[in-house]
Amino acid sequence: MATKTAVQTAVQVQSESELVSPAQLAMLRRESQPVVKHMLDQIEDLVVEEPAQYAIADSLLSKITSAKRIVEGKFRPMLDHFNRGMGLLRGLQHELLDPLTEGEKSLREKMRQFKIEEQRQIYEAQRKQQAETDRLRREEEEKEQQLAAARTNQMREKIQTRAAELATQRMMVESAPEPEAVKVAGSTTRKVKKWRVVDMAALAASAIDPEGVVPIEVLMVNSDVVTTQFRVDPAGVAEWPGIGIWVDIVIVGRR
Secondary structure (H helix, E strand, C coil): CCCCCHHHHHHHHHHHCCCCCHHHHHHHHHHHHHHHHHHHHHHHHCCCCCHHHHHHHHHHHHHHHHHHHHHHHHHHHHHHHHHHHHHHHHHHHHHHHHHHHHHHHHHHHHHHHHHHHHHHHHHHHHHHHHHHHHHHHHHHHHHHHHHHHCCCHHHHHHHHHHHHHHHHHHHHHHHCCCCCCCCCCCCCCCCCCCCCCCCHHHHHHHHHCCCCCCCHHHHCCCHHHHHHHHHHCHHHHHCCCCCCCCCCCCCCCCC
16 A cells, blocks of 8 residues: 555545534533532532441542543543544654654764864974974973083084974974864754763762762662562562562552
């Protein structure tokens, strides 16, 4: 079966996702509000302190479940229609935007890698330039020392000539243009400091230590992972150091 084009999907979206009319919403509100208000009034007025009151609360819980089903039933046809349209609309949105988002991400990464290499080359060129300048300056200083120790005019002239050559070479190196980063019209770059964990044990130790510099909140428990593991192996999780098991009470309505 051929894949739908974006235009075909857009046409179907337009036909499936028409908004609910204000009149339909008003009718739903008129029909549902009295049911909701009646239930809420009973809940607000009820005090649960005695067995008889608890039984009333249990009866009311069943009535609320029934009332919810009634209200949900009134919304379901329109919500199903609306959700179908929204599903098509979001599908079209992803179909058109996701490739552009991925392309943008890929392009930014290519540009980032270029800038990283560019920065490395600039630093390397600056390092070599500075190293050459320092080398020439050291040779100049050596020639000055040799000049002071020279015993003949011929030797002095030779040393002075070489010293002048070294000075000229050094000035040429120092005045050489430094490599520059590429600049473009549509985007720019900025350096951003980021962090990563390089020693989890040291991080945890500092967070646990009352005198440590790391806030204890850094070691927030991943409750989703613990809950998933607890469902699979509750006895095993109960043996974990630092984990306590307690019994809560949840009210579950009979169906």
